[in-house]
Amino acid sequence: MKEVNITATLHVYDNLEECPEDIQGLMHKAFEARDKAYAPYSKFLVGAALILEDGTIxxxxxxxxxxxxxxxxxxxxxxxxxxxxxxxxxxxxxALSASSSNHTVMTPIPPCGACRQSISEYEIKQETPIEIYFMGQTGKVVKVSSLSDLLPLAFDKSYL
Structure with missing residues (x-):
């Protein structure tokens, strides 16, 4: 038997103001999207904002x-x-942000498993990593340079 260690690198900012200005702007777009979420059952609202290579958000x-x-x-x-x-x-x-109608979310909320798999598919398809920044309503912001830091053993088309 052989032991294999898998590591992930996360960058943690104490607050949004520590992030680069372009990321602050992208996160504000995620806030705007989050505030329009339809979550009448869970009361857990999530917003996402993506920036494309041509600057489209x-x-x-x-x-x-x-x-x-x-x-x-x-x-x-x-x-x-x-x-x-x-x-x-x-x-x-x-950029991702989550809030709740029931309490203040201060913990950075990463993508769920299904979303990780979907993001992985796009990274593989485009052959370049996607930087992901995630946070709650307020507080710390976590950055990963690629989805592979959140899903190191991704399932992809090579297994099919």
């Missing part, structure tokens, strides 16, 4: 449904829209 938010599996997360809403409307443009960065 695409946003998305979570959309819930009484039949829970029928909803869609903010990250996938944004990334699927970008893929359908701008299929030849690479996604360079993604």
């Amino acid at each position: 695409v946003t998305g938010n979570n959309q819930e449904n009484a039949a829970y599996p029928s909803g869609l997360c903010a990250e996938r809403t944004a990334i699927f829209y970008a893929g359908s409307q701008y299929p030849d443009k690479k996604i360079t960065r993604m």
Whole structure:
């Protein structure tokens, strides 16, 4: 037997003001998207903002449904829209923010497993990493340079 260690590198900013100005602007777009989320059941609102290689910004938010599996997360809403409307443009960065109607979210909230898999697919397709910044409503901001830091053993088309 052989032991294998997998490491991930995270960069943690104490607050949004510590982030580069362009990231602050992108995160504010995520805030705007988050505030328009449709989350009547969980009361957990998430916003995503993507920037494409040409500077286009695409946003998305979570959309819930009484039949829970029928909803869609903010990250996938944004990334699927970008893929359908701008299929030849690479996604360079993604900003995510989450809030709750029940309490203040101060912990950085990363993408869920399904969203990680979807983001991974786009990184593989475009052959370049996507920087991801995520936070709650306030507080620390976490940056990863690639989805592979959040999903190091991704399932991809090479297994099919």
